[in-house]
Amino acid sequence: MNQDGTGLVTRSGSLPSEPYDVTVVGAGVVGAALARELARYRLRVAVVESSDDVGEGTSKANTAILHTGFDAVPGSLEARLVREGQRLLSAYAAECGIPVERVGALLVAWDEEQLAALPSLLEKAGRNGHDEAALLDAAEVRAREPHLGPGALGALEVPGESIICPWTTPLAFATQAVRSGVDLHLNCRLTAVGQGDAADGTPHTLRTSRGDVRTRYLVNAAGLGADTVDRMLGHDTFTVTPRRGQLIVFDKLARDLVRHILLPVPTALGKGVLVAPTVYGNVLLGPTAEDLDDKQATGSTAEGLAGLREKGARILPELLDEDVTAVYAGLRAATEDDDYQIHARPGQRYVTVGGIRSTGLTASMAIAAYVTGLLADCGLDLGGESRELAPVTMPNLGENFPRPYQRAELIAADPEYGALVCHCERVTRGEIRDALASTVAPGSLDGLRRRTRARGGRCQGFYCGAAVRELFDRRDWLATR
Amino acid sequence: MRRERTLDVLIVGAGPAGLTVAAGLAAAGAGRVEVLEREEQAGGVPRHCDHGGFGARTFAGFTGPGTSGPRYARSLVDAAVRAGATVRTGVTATGWAGPRTLDTTSPEGLERVTARAIVLATGARERPRSARLVPGSRPAGVYTTGELQQAVHLYGQRIGTRAVVVGAGPVAYAALDTLRRAGVAVAAQVTAEPRHGTTPWRAAEARLRHGVPLLTDTVVSELAGRGRLSAVLVRHRTGRLARLACDTVVFTGDFVPDHELARRGGVPLAPGTRGPAIDAAFRTAVPGVFAAGNATHAVRPAGAVAAEGRRAAASVRRFLSSGEWPPAVRAAR
Ligand SMILES: Cc1cc2nc3c(=O)[nH]c(=O)nc-3n(C[C@H](O)[C@H](O)[C@H](O)COP(=O)(O)OP(=O)(O)OC[C@H]3O[C@@H](n4cnc5c(N)ncnc54)[C@H](O)[C@@H]3O)c2cc1C
Ligand SMILES: Cc1cc2nc3c(=O)[nH]c(=O)nc-3n(C[C@H](O)[C@H](O)[C@H](O)COP(=O)(O)OP(=O)(O)OC[C@H]3O[C@@H](n4cnc5c(N)ncnc54)[C@H](O)[C@@H]3O)c2cc1C
Numbered sequence: 001m002n003q004d005g006t007g008l009v010t011r012s013g014s015l016p017s018e019p020y021d022v023t024v025v026g027a028g029v030v031g032a033a034l035a036r037e038l039a040r041y042r043l044r045v046a047v048v049e050s051s052d053d054v055g056e057g058t059s060k061a062n063t064a065i066l067h068t069g070f071d072a073v074p075g076s077l078e079a080r081l082v083r084e085g086q087r088l089l090s091a092y093a094a095e096c097g098i099p100v101e102r103v104g105a106l107l108v109a110w111d112e113e114q115l116a117a118l119p120s121l122l123e124k125a126g127r128n129g130h131d132e133a134a135l136l137d138a139a140e141v142r143a144r145e146p147h148l149g150p151g152a153l154g155a156l157e158v159p160g161e162s163i164i165c166p167w168t169t170p171l172a173f174a175t176q177a178v179r180s181g182v183d184l185h186l187n188c189r190l191t192a193v194g195q196g197d198a199a200d201g202t203p204h205t206l207r208t209s210r211g212d213v214r215t216r217y218l219v220n221a222a223g224l225g226a227d228t229v230d231r232m233l234g235h236d237t238f239t240v241t242p243r244r245g246q247l248i249v250f251d252k253l254a255r256d257l258v259r260h261i262l263l264p265v266p267t268a269l270g271k272g273v274l275v276a277p278t279v280y281g282n283v284l285l286g287p288t289a290e291d292l293d294d295k296q297a298t299g300s301t302a303e304g305l306a307g308l309r310e311k312g313a314r315i316l317p318e319l320l321d322e323d324v325t326a327v328y329a330g331l332r333a334a335t336e337d338d339d340y341q342i343h344a345r346p347g348q349r350y351v352t353v354g355g356i357r358s359t360g361l362t363a364s365m366a367i368a369a370y371v372t373g374l375l376a377d378c379g380l381d382l383g384g385e386s387r388e389l390a391p392v393t394m395p396n397l398g399e400n401f402p403r404p405y406q407r408a409e410l411i412a413a414d415p416e417y418g419a420l421v422c423h424c425e426r427v428t429r430g431e432i433r434d435a436l437a438s439t440v441a442p443g444s445l446d447g448l449r450r451r452t453r454a455r456g457g458r459c460q461g462f463y464c465g466a467a468v469r470e471l472f473d474r475r476d477w478l479a480t481r
Numbered sequence: 482m483r484r485e486r487t488l489d490v491l492i493v494g495a496g497p498a499g500l501t502v503a504a505g506l507a508a509a510g511a512g513r514v515e516v517l518e519r520e521e522q523a524g525g526v527p528r529h530c531d532h533g534g535f536g537a538r539t540f541a542g543f544t545g546p547g548t549s550g551p552r553y554a555r556s557l558v559d560a561a562v563r564a565g566a567t568v569r570t571g572v573t574a575t576g577w578a579g580p581r582t583l584d585t586t587s588p589e590g591l592e593r594v595t596a597r598a599i600v601l602a603t604g605a606r607e608r609p610r611s612a613r614l615v616p617g618s619r620p621a622g623v624y625t626t627g628e629l630q631q632a633v634h635l636y637g638q639r640i641g642t643r644a645v646v647v648g649a650g651p652v653a654y655a656a657l658d659t660l661r662r663a664g665v666a667v668a669a670q671v672t673a674e675p676r677h678g679t680t681p682w683r684a685a686e687a688r689l690r691h692g693v694p695l696l697t698d699t700v701v702s703e704l705a706g707r708g709r710l711s712a713v714l715v716r717h718r719t720g721r722l723a724r725l726a727c728d729t730v731v732f733t734g735d736f737v738p739d740h741e742l743a744r745r746g747g748v749p750l751a752p753g754t755r756g757p758a759i760d761a762a763f764r765t766a767v768p769g770v771f772a773a774g775n776a777t778h779a780v781r782p783a784g785a786v787a788a789e790g791r792r793a794a795a796s797v798r799r800f801l802s803s804g805e806w807p808p809a810v811r812a813a814r
Contacts (some may be wrong), residue, residue, distance in 0.1 A: 117645035299618040321610045405586045408482035420573050423519055460609035466631035
């Protein structure tokens, strides 16, 4: 922690020698949410993350939907945490300016089997507390989505489904956590755990790629690495099998083709893909679902992309006429169980938060609150009531809210917000400067892109790539201005 | 809170096309003629083509050496300004507020500019790796020629040590020159075509003098590497695969018009080029809206584009005096 009560953000060097009360392994959306939640108590908290940024794992590469949980298995832990998380994150997003658009979802049925599955999905939605869901007939579906391909037989409408910015979300959590005293150690990989002793209070010694650090309580939010970390503490209860999801991002000029999130109807016969708008104004097509054994296999494949395009052509034929802006793939942390793998080990002062497979963005804040409760059950003294954290305001990356280049008053006060650098995404020098000087500053050009959208547009750097890199390379100088 | 202004002609894009349109109109006394350029320097693509061959004239079958891109860009800007046109840099046309009204953003603030005629001269760009659907990882070290040239010629950035160049059109050979200037060795050049697409002399120079092998009938099938590019996987027409170790790849050519502004304004595109559809007088289907230069076709030499700009200027001038817009073009919508 710094003198002024804010936390440290470190990327190199040795770690503080004073033991922490709680250390969270992993700065994905789950670990970051937990760090923020813990920051509300009088605790010394650290996050250790093996990559050079927040949200560098699965959290940066998903379909960016703030789910209602209408289709969750009723009664499961996931169902409960998704429902609560959706409510908490919606409110939090509004408070700190994380872009969210409540566009609603349509589960479109393309054959009789899918059509026949809709009533039971409606009933399930009702059991999960989503009474606003409704069935639409073919004519209604067409009226709602005029660009849909031929052959849609009907749909289930789920009005609450929303799209959200997956990059700003973990960053907002981490920013608020650090400003409230949490230390964030990046490029810091946990390699082994020397276990302490709960009886006499001896802390654990965490061996990391940057040396040792001590902590009384430990939370494993290591995503794809959660099983590995669990084994460091002697548990062999689950194995993470990465399930890859490849996605295609289409040009912004496609945005008007689709109004809702178009979800596939789950049936016994294989999985469909979704078409969804993004808060940046693009259209997503995907994901695939491929079980792999390489936890680093975040590449795309020719077969994967061809398969997606074939399915997309059926759902929204005109989409395929538009240029592709980006392709990416994320790995779901699937385990042998369908539910989240959240386990408290009081004797070890340790909590595992694993198997957060395909709903973790939505559920993150609820998971954080739940895990904080488990830590208290394990004996962690929260030191009294939680406090309100000083609010944070995140830069807006959403198209549905005013961007700096559109704001006369902002440009009048600081002309740097009128100086466009990335033309496709309309990112100004002012925004890039702010990101480079922010609490959790980017460690790479990709990190800068996730904070500003710079270089993320259709030209992928043809126009602005060199100029953005120049600003990034001069970041130390820019940050002092 | 937008400052509203009116003009006679508003030209979007200060590349060779926009600048020659502006010069032609201003010299002919077309009134208030203004060119908007979103970059800090006017001149368009030639600004960063730091090699010769620009504006070369062909006379009696011989083509002159021409001049360097940056010098050519400056001369076009000077000519437009001398003729009486206003060239404004750092100003982006962001969208439409009416049939002939554009909204702009610049450090000076927001404006709404209405003109009697609008010329779209927004140029073209190369399709990047993602739009070409090249699978694989997403490492650093992946360029288009446009980015590469700016990185080397405008900023002197470090590129890498060993590159693969994708494409064998004229622009690919410009990329080879730039890589050489940046001290990057070239492992190979690959093209899906059966042969190169430049002059025999250029092709022979690259292959023989600089030792760059050209792999024809070959496509890039995958990029590999975590963090930084480590190899490009290629596939020959026969199905034979090869792995080319490199830390840099440059995707050249495959131009696509920068048509966002046209489409947002409801200007219909030509299916073949994906640029605004125009008639022989550079008229789009929207009355008062013209388009010229690479925005309307695949890439052509800057000199040819400048010549188009001069003809477009004459056409705009005729429209300003007659106000006529042939119904035939309108029907093309
Ligand atoms: C294709 C796809 C689509 C999805 N769509 C949605 C959606 O629409 N809505 C939704 O709510 N969810 C969605 N998800 C799920 C969501 O993305 C995940 O549930 C969520 O990102 C998991 O976050 P996490 O923090 O648990 O994991 P991660 O983001 O993977 O974070 C774990 C972190 O731990 C670090 N780490 C691992 N091992 C170590 C170690 N030994 N030492 C230090 N650090 C370590 C990693 O570097 C990583 O940063 C989707 C997922 C995928 C793959
Ligand atoms: C890598 C490369 C190498 C080349 N080498 C040669 C060569 O050796 N010899 C040769 O003769 N030709 C060469 N060319 C071709 C030549 O540069 C182009 O044909 C010429 O620049 C086209 O001119 P233009 O005005 O149509 O477009 P551009 O030069 O692309 O200019 C368009 C301008 O419009 C601006 N603009 C776009 N949208 C907006 C907006 N909304 N608001 C404000 N401004 C906007 C852009 O910033 C840009 O400056 C090369 C091209 C490339 C890409």
